[in-house]
Amino acid sequence: MLSLLDHLNREQLQAVTLPNQHALILAGAGSGKTRVLTTRIAWLIQTGNASPASILAVTFTNKAAREMIARVSAMLPISTRGMWIGTFHGLCNRLLRAHHRDAGLPQLFQILDSQDQLAMVKRVLKRLNVDEDRFPPREVQWFINDAKEEGIRPPALAVHDEASRRHAELYAAYEEQCRQEGAVDFPELLLRCYELLERNEPLRAHYQARFRHILVDEFQDTNRLQYRWLKLLAGGGNALFAVGDDDQSIYAFRHANVGNMADFEREFRVPNVIRLEQNYRSHGNILDAANALISHNRKRLGKNLWTAAGEGDPLRVFEAQTDGYEASFVAEEVQSLARDGLARREIAILYRSNAQSRVIEHALFTQGIPYRVYGGLRFFERQEIKHALAYLRLLANPDDDGALLRVVNFPTRGIGARSVEALQDAAAARGTSLWQAVGHLTGKAAAAVGSFARLIATLRESTRGLPLAETVEHVLHASGLLEHYRGERDGTDRVENLEELVNAAAAFTQDEFAAAQLAAPEGGGEAIDPLNAFLAHAALESGENQAAEGVDAVQLMTVHAAKGLEFQVVFITGLEEGLFPHEQSAHDPDGLEEERRLMYVAITRARARLYLSFAQTRLLHGQTRYNVASRFLDELPAGVLKWLTPRGRTPLDDAAWRAAPPVVRPRRGDRGAPALPYRIGQNVVHAKFGQGVIVGAKGSGADAQVQINFGANGMKWLQLGIAKLEPA
DNA sequence: TGAGGGATGGGACCA
């Protein structure tokens, strides 16, 4: 009856048209997950099952939220205005702004990103004279975030020894500092929002009555606190529609808890569990490989992808002697694919860790192939942007100590550590912000800091009432930031970024979505002025990488960054034991399963063609490492693979043999001693451990030992005189 | 104050 539902398969249709009950949709890679989610929303509204205002849809990334809004808008004749669609953090921010008094926050609270948070932790540690060797700031930060994600405040912490007592104190001191500065970090957004809803019964009832339909994307990535937050909102008979894929859970390291899927099913007595297993993305061979690989994991809810498309090309496997050769191979393939007419943007080169990109970039650059690297610093995380934002934060709230400290002497204006310390002492003595302590300074510090304070005061005055973009522009000039970077030898990029910030401000003002989201908070709270809205936007939206659109470029990124994307052709590089699976995960079973899911994600990115490659030797951290092929290659069905190089590890060629150091060096005086049979890099076979490669040696004569990488069977030190080794 | 030397350590990510 409805064109909305055309072309959905049986399971998709079933999911989209479920009654108003909890549902868990196990959506395999490429199974039309986003389509189901967005069509569900459109269907609920179109059929009158739900009003726009009763919809709450949660994602993890701004990109996913934007895509959801765009697709829902395209399906419905009405505006998406009334719906709440956003990230966990964005939605919590919205709730907290609207009810800041109930939440115990100033209306203009500042959001700290992890950099800001770390700086804040450092400041607290310094003030309390904490030994940073015993309590490294990063660890303290980690501890605080960990506690918050478990929903634990300092008084509730379990204190069992001196260290944990100290941690609890530091956490409390950090919280106090945040309160004083009106600052809120990322986990705090969630926890504060959770506590608000939990304690404030009328408010909770209000939102429970409103959001009859709660939809969650990437449910496998939720942490414990997010799960509890959802549980709270879903109380009172609301329907929680969770979409996720346990096989694509790759964020355990940032506290994602896959167990939430099973917990959800059990605790909510979910009546509807639907599996979407038909894949619309990849050819059969690629899916067969993915299915076979993931079947090695024990902890799964269980799913098997299939496709109506043909089996397509086999997976091409390439073994290189060095990482350099591997990179050239990839570059040459890319070149030839492009010559055959494939758009370069349809080609992705994936790797496990960022350090691997360098060799590949070099090879692409040498062959003149345009490429684009994802990851690295985002726009709003760049130092010049953070500096500019710090000035803007001071305009919005001069009591923002973090912002003040960041730019009080940047660009340098003769305010040294001495003056800053005097200011901090003055503030501590009176229990005020740094800004308020400026007037109480004496001597040299008073003059220098005083001139900075006047600069800020003047800026506040002169930008009052100006449009946002003009405010930003004015600040860039008056602060001396632009001038400073213009004078720097490599400052052109930074100057361009600063100019881009003006554009971003202008675009933000016009952006209807952002304006609507922030100008009219629920419950009739005061509207937030554009500057504060922009600052919140900058903190929550770290800014997609530079907008260098236009050039058709090959895409380079980590496997993590590739999640959710798809390409015509995918290269998975560095398939070596120790690298992928990463050595720090290879030892524990859970870690290994996560690595395998990561490989699963990588494989399922490819539509038509997939290359798998690895190198025998790789320059990592400045030294050559000798690796064996990843066990993941062995876990793929031989029938779908096509080896481009002879199957199995090729022995060292003559040149490599001569270059490789002998395992046991002749002792001094042993001139002309015959070369011993083993060399670093050589392949050997051991009766028990199987195939391996010699990666190190020590000792001499009868005591000589060799270190051998047996891949999945581990790294072993063996006594040359005893172990039964055969050259392979 | 800030440039430059030496030690250090190195997985992945989004808000």
Added chain:
DNA sequence: CCATCCCTCA
């Protein structure tokens, strides 16, 4: 090897 941090010295 490289980036980052801390510390020294001009």
